[in-house]
Every structure is written in C-alpha cells, then in structure tokens.
Amino acid sequence: xxxxxxxxxxxxxxxxxxxxxxxxxxxxxxxxxxxxxxxxxxxxxxxxxxxxxxxxxxxxxxxxxxxxxxxxxxxxxxxxxxxxxxxxxxxxxxxxxxxxxxxxxxxxxxxxxxxxxxxxxxxxxxxxxxxxxxxxxxxxxxxxxxxxxxxxxxxxxxxxxxxxxxxxxxxxxxxxxxxxxxxxxxxxxxxxxxxxxxxxxxxxxxxxxxxxxxxxxxxxxxxxxxxxxxxxxxxxxxxxxxxxxxxxxxxxxxxxxxxxxxxxxxxxxxxxxxxxxxxxxxxxxxxxxxxxxxxxxxxxxxxxxxxxxxxxxxxxxxxxxxxxxxxxxxxxxxxxxxxxxxxxxxxxxxxxxxxxxxxxxxxxxxxxxxxxxxxxxxxxxxxxxx
Amino acid sequence: xxxxxxxxxxxxxxxxxxxxxxxxxxxxxxxxxxxxxxxxxxxxxxxxxxxxxxxxxxxxxxxxxxxxxxxxxxxxxxxxxxxxxxxxxxxxxxxxxxxxxxxxxxxxxxxxxxxxxxxxxxxxxxxxxxxxxxxxxxxxxxxxxxxxxxxxxxxxxxxxxxxxxxxxxxxxxxxxxxxxxxxxxxxxxxxxxxxxxxxxxxxxxxxxxxxxxxxxxxxxxxxxxxxxxxxxxxxxxxxxxxxxxxxxxxxxxxxxxxxxxxxxxxxxxxxxxxxxxxxxxxxxxxxxxxxxxxxxxxxxxxxxxx
Numbered sequence: 001x002x003x004x005x006x007x008x009x010x011x012x013x014x015x016x017x018x019x020x021x022x023x024x025x026x027x028x029x030x031x032x033x034x035x036x037x038x039x040x041x042x043x044x045x046x047x048x049x050x051x052x053x054x055x056x057x058x059x060x061x062x063x064x065x066x067x068x069x070x071x072x073x074x075x076x077x078x079x080x081x082x083x084x085x086x087x088x089x090x091x092x093x094x095x096x097x098x099x100x101x102x103x104x105x106x107x108x109x110x111x112x113x114x115x116x117x118x119x120x121x122x123x124x125x126x127x128x129x130x131x132x133x134x135x136x137x138x139x140x141x142x143x144x145x146x147x148x149x150x151x152x153x154x155x156x157x158x159x160x161x162x163x164x165x166x167x168x169x170x171x172x173x174x175x176x177x178x179x180x181x182x183x184x185x186x187x188x189x190x191x192x193x194x195x196x197x198x199x200x201x202x203x204x205x206x207x208x209x210x211x212x213x214x215x216x217x218x219x220x221x222x223x224x225x226x227x228x229x230x231x232x233x234x235x236x237x238x239x240x241x242x243x244x245x246x247x248x249x250x251x252x253x254x255x256x257x258x259x260x261x262x263x264x265x266x267x268x269x270x271x272x273x274x275x276x277x278x279x280x281x282x283x284x285x286x287x288x289x290x291x292x293x294x295x296x297x298x299x300x301x302x303x304x305x306x307x308x309x310x311x312x313x314x315x316x317x318x319x320x321x322x323x324x325x326x327x328x329x330x331x332x333x334x335x336x337x338x339x340x341x342x343x344x345x346x347x348x349x350x351x352x353x354x355x356x357x358x359x360x361x362x363x364x365x366x367x368x369x370x371x372x373x374x375x376x377x378x379x380x381x382x383x384x385x386x
Numbered sequence: 387x388x389x390x391x392x393x394x395x396x397x398x399x400x401x402x403x404x405x406x407x408x409x410x411x412x413x414x415x416x417x418x419x420x421x422x423x424x425x426x427x428x429x430x431x432x433x434x435x436x437x438x439x440x441x442x443x444x445x446x447x448x449x450x451x452x453x454x455x456x457x458x459x460x461x462x463x464x465x466x467x468x469x470x471x472x473x474x475x476x477x478x479x480x481x482x483x484x485x486x487x488x489x490x491x492x493x494x495x496x497x498x499x500x501x502x503x504x505x506x507x508x509x510x511x512x513x514x515x516x517x518x519x520x521x522x523x524x525x526x527x528x529x530x531x532x533x534x535x536x537x538x539x540x541x542x543x544x545x546x547x548x549x550x551x552x553x554x555x556x557x558x559x560x561x562x563x564x565x566x567x568x569x570x571x572x573x574x575x576x577x578x579x580x581x582x583x584x585x586x587x588x589x590x591x592x593x594x595x596x597x598x599x600x601x602x603x604x605x606x607x608x609x610x611x612x613x614x615x616x617x618x619x620x621x622x623x624x625x626x627x628x629x630x631x632x633x634x635x636x637x638x639x640x641x642x643x644x645x646x647x648x649x650x651x652x653x654x655x656x657x658x659x660x661x662x663x664x665x666x667x668x669x670x671x672x673x674x675x676x677x678x679x680x681x682x683x684x685x686x687x688x689x690x691x692x
Contacts, residue, residue, distance in 0.1 A: 033503035033604070069503070166665050189648065190661040192669070196601045199398040199530065200645040206524075207391040220505060220601055227510065228599070233517030233525025253507050 024063040024310065024317050026303075027084035027114075029095035029105070034072025035194040036097035038219045038249040039295045043097065043119055046292065046299030049283055054303065059310025066090065072097065074104035081105040085112045091317040092117060094302050097218075097295070099123040099141065099169035100193075110134045113320050115309075115327060119302040120295060122346060124172045124380050131344040131384035133324055136305070138298045139266045140346045140378035141169050142176025144242035147264035147351035147372040148214060149181030152240055155262075157211040159184040160240075163201060163225075164216040166190040173216035173242055179379060186210045191221075198225050202232045213237055218244040223253040230257040238262070243354065243366075248293040251356055251364050258356045258364065266347075267297050267336040268354050268368045275333035291365050297335050308332035338375075344384035348377045390524045395645045396638070401530050403637020404537025408592035409610060410617040410629040411544060412585025418624020418690050419560040420578050422471065423479050425486040427614070428607025429493035430586045434459045434593025436501055439508035439602045448511035455594040456587050463586030467579055475578065494604050505603035533595055540591065541630055548626050557581060561624040561690045613640070616672055620679045622686025631687055632679075636672050643671030 028047060031040030047065070057063050066088055070076040077096055084090045085108060093109050096102050099121040109116045110132045122137035152160060162177060162185060164170035174188060186208045189201050205213055213234075217225045222245040229235070235257065239246075243265030251258045269280050269291045279300055283292040292300075305327065310317060312326035328341055339349035351373040354366040413427045434455045442451035470489065474482045510529045517525035548554035556577050559567040568574055592610075600606065617636050621628025648664035655663065679687060 037503070037505060071503075166661060171661070187649070188652075188661070190665060192665055194601070197402075197599055199401075199527075200395060200641055203391055203394040203398065203645060204649070206394070207388060220507070223507065224599070224601075227515070228527065231510065231515055231517060231527035231529065233519075233527075 022061060024058050024061055024092075025084075025088050025090045026058070026063060026065050026306065027081070027088065027090035027093045027095075028065055028067045029077055029080050029084075029093070029101070030067050030069045031072050031095065031097040031101070032069050035221075036072045036219050038253075039097045039120070039244075039293075040069075040072070042247075042249060042293045042295040043095070043299040045283070045287055046296030047119075047303060049279075049286055049296070050300045050303035052286075053282065054307055058303075058307050059313075059315055061310060061315050070096070070101070072101065074098075074101045077101040077105050078108070081108050085109070085114065090114060091323075092306050094119045094299075094306075096121065098167070099172070100167050102126075103168060106132070106135065115320075115323060117302045117305055117327070119299045121169060122378075123168055124175075124378075125168070127344050127346050127378050128380035128383035129385070131386055133345065133386055135345055136327055136341070137346040138301070139349070140380065141172035142179065142380075143351060143373070143376060143378050144244070144264050144266070145173045145176030145214075145216065146180045146376070146379075147353070148240050148242055148262075149177045149179060150372055151262055151264060151353055152177075152212060152214065153180070153182050155212070155238075155240075157183055157238075157240075159186045159210050160212045160214050161185075161187045161189065161205050161208050161210045162214045162216075163189040163191065163205075165193040165195065165221060167193045170216060174214075176242075176379075177214055183211075191217075193221075195221060196224050198228050199232075201225075202228055202234065205229075205237070206232070206234060210237060212240055214240045215245050216242055219249060222246070222250045226250065226254045226257055226261075243294050246354075246356060246366070247295070248291050248365065251366070252290075255364065259358075261356045262369075263354050263356070263366070264351055264372055265294050265354060265366075266349050266351050267294055268352055268366055269297075270366075270368045271335070271337060271352070273333075273335070273337050276335040276337070279335045291363075301334050301336070304332045304334070305330055342377050342381045343386070344378075344381045346378050346381065348375050350374055351376055390521070391645075393521075394524055394526065395641055397526060397530070397534065398645075399638035399641035400634065401533045401537070401637070402641060403634040404534060404541065405592050405596055406610075406613055406617050406637055407537060407630050407633035408540060408588045408595075409614040410621070410633050411626055412588045413614055414618040414621065414624055414626065414629045415557065415561070415581050416585050417618065419557060419564065419581055420475055421564065422475055423482045423486065424471065424585075425483060425611065426466070426489035426493065427585065427589055428609075428611035429490050430459050430463055430589040430607070431593040431596075431610055432493065432497065432604075432607035433462055434590030435508070435597040435600075435602045435606060436497060436506065436593075437590075438594030439506045439597045440501070442508065442511075442597075443506075452591065452594040456590045459590030459593075460583050460587050463583055464579070467582045471582065472578075490608065493607070497604050503604065505601045506597075508597035508602050510598040529598060533599075536591075536595060540588065544588075544626060553577075553580065613672060616676050618686075620676050620686055622683075622689040624690030625686070625688040628686055628688030628690070635675065639671050639675050640668075643668035647671070 102121045122140040241263040246263035309326040313322040339347040353369040438451040438455035441454045514528040520526045617632045621632030651660040
C-alpha cells in the first residue's frame with residue numbers, strides 16, 4: 001500500500017500546515033431551530049454584526065467563526081462540540097441559548113481547556129462548587145429574578161404565582177425570585193419545556209387570584225403564554241418577568257397586550273453609553289430598524305470579549321493561562337457598561353428595571369425605568385473554590 | 387379547587403380531545419378499512435398547519451386560511467395516495483411503517499426547504515383573540531370555544547356521513563369485513579381513495595385550527611401522532627365512535643393530569659420533588675389509561691370487527 005502511505009503523509013502535511021496558519025477558530029453553536037429558535041436567531045444576528053465590525057479578525061489576527069445549528073438539543077450540542085474540539089481544534093466556544101445545552105457541553109470543553117464564553121445562560125451549577133476557570137458568564141440565571149423579586153416588593157404585591165419550564169434554568173429563575181421577594185408565593189407552576197398550550201396553567205392562576213404573576217418563559221413559550229393569558233381574561237393581574245420573557249422577540253410577536261409588563265435585565269437598548277449607542281445604531285442599521293434584544297447584545301459582547309482577550313494575551317491563543325488572565329480582566333467597552341468578574345467568573349454588574357411601552361416612533365419596545373440592583377453579585381459565589 | 391376551576395379544565399380537556407378526534411378519525415379509518423398503517427398522517431396535520439398559518443398571514447382571513455389549508459392538504463394527500471400509499475395496501479405492516487416513516491422524513495425536510503427551520507407564529511384571528519364571559523367569574527378564550535364548536539360539528543357531520551349515507555355504509559362495510567364487502571361488489575379502490583382524502587381533510591382541519599394555540603414547527607406531526615395512536619388503540623381500531631369517546635377520554639385525562647396532579651403532589655411532597663414528579667406523572671397519565679383499557683378490553687372500547 002505505498003500509495004496509501006503517500007496520501008496519508010500528504011494529508012498529515014496539509015493539515016499540520018493549516019494548524020500553523022495562526023487562524024484562530026471560534027466554535028459557535030447556533031440555536032436557530034428548536035425550542036429557543038427565536039432567541040438563537042437574535043444571538044446569530046449579534047454574532048454577525050460583531051464579526052462584521054471585527055473584520056473577521058480577533059485581536060488583529062485572522063479568525064474563522066464556525067457556525068452550526070444544533071437545534072436546541074443538548075445531545076446534538078454535545079456532538080457538535082466534540083466535532084469542534086477534535087476536527088476543528090477550536091480556541092474559543094460560545095453559542096447555546098439553553099442552560100441544559102450549556103451544562104451538557106461544559107465538561108468536554110473544560111477537559112480540553114477551551115474557554116467557553118457563554119453568550120447567554122449562567123446556570124447556578126457553574127457558579128457554585130462546580131465552577132470552572134474556563135467558563136465565563138454574562139449573568140447568573142437567578143440574578144435577573146432577584147431583581148424582579150425586589151421590584152415586586154417595591155410594587156407592594158402581597159402574593160404571587162410563579163411559572164417556569166421544568167429545566168435547570170427554570171428552577172434557577174424561580175429560586176432567584178424567591179430569594180429577594182418578601183411576600184407569599186401562592187403557587188409555583190412548572191411546565192414542560194417548549195410547552196405551547198397554557199390553558200391548564202391559566203385556569204390554576206385564575207383559581208389562585210394572586211396580586212401578580214411572575215413568569216420565566218423565554219421565546220415562543222412566553223409569546224403563547226401572554227397571548228393566552230390575555231385571551232383568558234386575566235390581563236387585570238399584572239405580569240412581572242425576567243427580561244427574557246419580555247424581550248423584543250416576545251414584544252413584537254404579542255403586540256399591544258405586552259404594554260406595561262415590568263421586566264428586569266442587565267442591559268437595555270436605551271442605556272446611555274457610547275459603546276452601547278454604537279452597537280444599537282449599527283444593529284438597527286443592519287436589521288431594518290428593529291431594536292436588538294438582550295441575546296443579540298450578549299452575543300455581540302461575547303465576541304468583543306474574545307477580541308480583547310486575544311489582543312491582551314499578545315495573540316498567543318495557545319497560551320491558555322495568558323488567555324484566561326486576559327479574559328478575567330476585560331479591557332473592552334461592554335455594551336452593558338461597567339462590570340467585573342467575581343471569583344467564579346460570573347460578573348458583578350447592575351440590573352435594570354424596564355417597562356414595555358412605545359418609543360417616539362410608536363414602536364413597541366422596552367424602556368429603561370431605573371437601576372434595581374447596583375453592582376450585584378450572584379448568591380453562589382461563596383461555594384466556588386478555584 | 388372550586389367548581390369554576392374544574393369546569394374550566396373540563397372545557398380545556400374537551401377542546402384538546404376534539405382536536406385529537408379530528409386526527410384520530412382519519413387514522414382509524416385508514417387503518418381499519420384499508421388495513422394500512424399510515425404514520426405520515428401527522429405530516430398531513432403539519433401541512434395543514436403551515437398552509438393555514440401562511441395564508442392567514444398573507445390574506446388576514448382565517449376562514450380562507452382554513453379552507454385553503456384543507457384543499458391543499460387533500461391535493462397533497464391524493465398525490466401521496468396515487469404515488470405511494472396505493473402500492474402499500476396489500477403489503478404487510480412492516481413495509482407500510484417503513485414507507486410512511488420515510489414520507490415523514492421527506493415531509494419534514496420539504497417543510498424545512500419551503501418555510502425554513504424556525505417555527506411560524508400563527509396568530510389567533512383578531513375577532514376571537516379576547517375572552518367571552520361564559521358564566522360569572524369565568525372568562526373563557528373565544529378561540530377555544532370556536533375549537534370546541536368546530537370539533538363537535540365535524541364529529542356530528544362524520545357520524546351522519548358514516549351512519550346515514552351510502553358512502554358511509556360502504557365505509558362501515560369495509561371496516562367490519564373488507565373481503566366480504568369486495569365479494570358483494572363494492573369498488574374498494576374508490577372507497578379507499580375517498581377515505582384517505584377524508585382523513586387528510588380532517589387532519590388538515592385540525593392542523594389549521596390548532597396552529598394559533600400550538601407551535602407551527604417541524605416535527606409537530608410526530609408529536610401529535612403518538613396521542614392519536616393512543617386514541618385509536620383505546621377506541622378500537624376502525625371505529626369512529628370509539629375514536630370519539632377515546633379522544634375525549636385522552637383529552638380529559640391529559641388535561642386533568644396537568645391541572646390536578648401537580649397541586650395534589652405539592653400538598654404532600656416538598657415543592658422541588660413535586661416539581662420533578664408532577665409533569666412526569668402527568669405525561670404518562672394517558673398511557674396508564676391505555677394500559678387500563680387494554681387490560682379490560684383488549685380490542686379497545688368499540689372494536690369495529692366484533
């Protein structure tokens with residue numbers, strides 16, 4: 001088999017050659033079909049805008065941004081990550097929208113020492129005793145809801161019904177709400193992930209007659225829930241939500257019934273900061289005037305963080321220690337403004353209250369009300385030893 | 387847990403059960419009369435939902451959307467019958483399952499090619515988006531009342547068709563003893579094509595009506611196929627009456643499982659355990675029902691072939 005050997009040798013040469021070409025490979029797991037498709041599409045738009053702004057480079061070096069859809073399924077995310085690690089030899093990873101996928105892909109990435117900059121989920125698991133130096137979060141799941149719980153206190157709601165899908169982030173979000181909420185929880189409803197018909201749950205809420213309803217139902221789940229909530233004649237009971245249940249995707253799909261929904265987030269498109277103004281203007285120019293959602297903002301920020309880290313590490317992405325050190329001390333202007341990482345690589349940052357209303361052009365969107373939690377840190381950091 | 391709560395859940399269960407009936411009716415006729423297992427029935431449901439969602443968006447007329455969805459789906463089904471299903475009638479069930487499973491895969495990819503991977507948002511017709519005050523203290527979504535009304539109407543129409551017309555007589559004859567019907571001079575080919583098209587029309591109607599309260603997405607057909615199969619097994623294969631009773635049973639059991647089980651569990655278990663156990667138990671409620679029925683009546687509640 002001499003010819004086979006030659007081919008093998010040639011293959012080895014070619015591939016060794018590309019590996020040395022100093023192209024930084026970023027594995028992006030897109031989430032554009034499946035339960036989180038609308039949010040995944042928002043994130044994709046944020047990534048594309050960042051790649052355009054960076055001119056396809058990271059820290060001044062040529063970069064390749066691999067983008068593959070994994071349909072929101074943790075199993076498929078796992079397969080995709082092993083392909084990214086073994087075949088493509090990626091230097092950074094990002095992308096999944098769901099906490100379940102983030103938890104599924106973490107171990108393989110950490111074992112391969114590939115930094116995973118989450119562009120969305122901040123599961124409690126990686127914030128506490130299972131924290132990892134290779135995981136960087138945008139926020140911790142519970143923190144959005146801690147802010148919402150504080151808002152519910154300020155509004156004087158004596159009792160609430162909570163509703164969330166039955167998956168890791170759902171529990172994080174409800175736990176977060178209960179942490180700072182001082183009133184009574186009348187009922188705590190967990191639904192199937194991706195559930196569309198909320199008739200049974202709406203009847204439960206009607207029977208419980210709470211002062212307010214707190215719902216964590218991102219994407220299509222939230223869209224259907226709010227529509228059916230209003231259709232079921234419950235619109236007199238106010239809704240509070242973490243920003244994910246009331247972002248651009250939900251607002252545009254539901255329409256007028258969203259007006260007045262209070263929601264909390266670590267970023268809003270009308271935050272008055274130069275980096276944010278530049279991002280929002282560029283986004284609206286590229287995508288027909290629509291406002292970016294928090295998913296697009298986080299995706300954009302994630303690539304900006306990678307860009308700064310590569311530059312600060314002197315372009316040596318193989319030097320993992322230098323990259324981690326650079327990532328931990330971000331030197332870029334984040335669209336969310338000032339933040340720093342806690343000991344568990346989860347950020348300490350502001351959380352804002354937003355209210356759905358109309359902008360100057362009559363377009364339905366979120367408007368900044370004020371700061372709810374200032375430079376707030378998650379509740380799990382104490383358990384993290386690294 | 388007051389009376390209004392229970393009544394509202396009964397209505398929810400009734401609505402879901404009637405939609406299941408529309409799908410199961412076609413499935414049970416095709417299986418009962420032609421002895422053909424058509425797994426692609428769910429794909430016809432998906433076709434109905436996609437076409438309705440698109441036409442509704444483009445024309446802003448919900449009635450037109452439902453009509454176009456039914457016509458398009460029947461046309462697709464007729465093509466499918468001529469090209470594939472017709473050749474499966476005399477083959478064994480394994481071949482039928484393989485071939486119709488293949489159709490599912492092709493249908494899912496065709497939908498992906500035509501409408502993309504992202505789910506469509508089908509909107510409720512504006513006139514029916516609000517609640518109707520049914521009784522004091524219970525505003526009920528108008529659209530769900532439409533579902534219940536349409537489901538009952540179709541069930542009645544189907545009953546009259548099957549029990550009072552000549553075509554229905556042929557269908558019943560075919561379901562109870564196909565060979566004898568053939569010996570008596572029934573032109574089976576024509577009856578088969580009619581039944582297949584009728585089943586497709588019902589599936590498309592269900593898809594179009596369910597679109598605003600379910601996700602119009604790839605794989606929605608497979609997701610609804612499983613409860614539909616449970617319905618025809620419980621009802622007795624080939625029996626319309628059985629499918630009707632079983633669909634309402636499954637609808638009520640499923641809704642009751644989701645509505646009453648979690649609060650009951652929370653009363654006796656810590657919330658985190660109840661949160662894990664409740665949805666899991668609610669999800670298997672209909673299978674428990676199926677197992678119980680099959681233990682008592684192995685051929686289903688109303689077997690067509692006694």
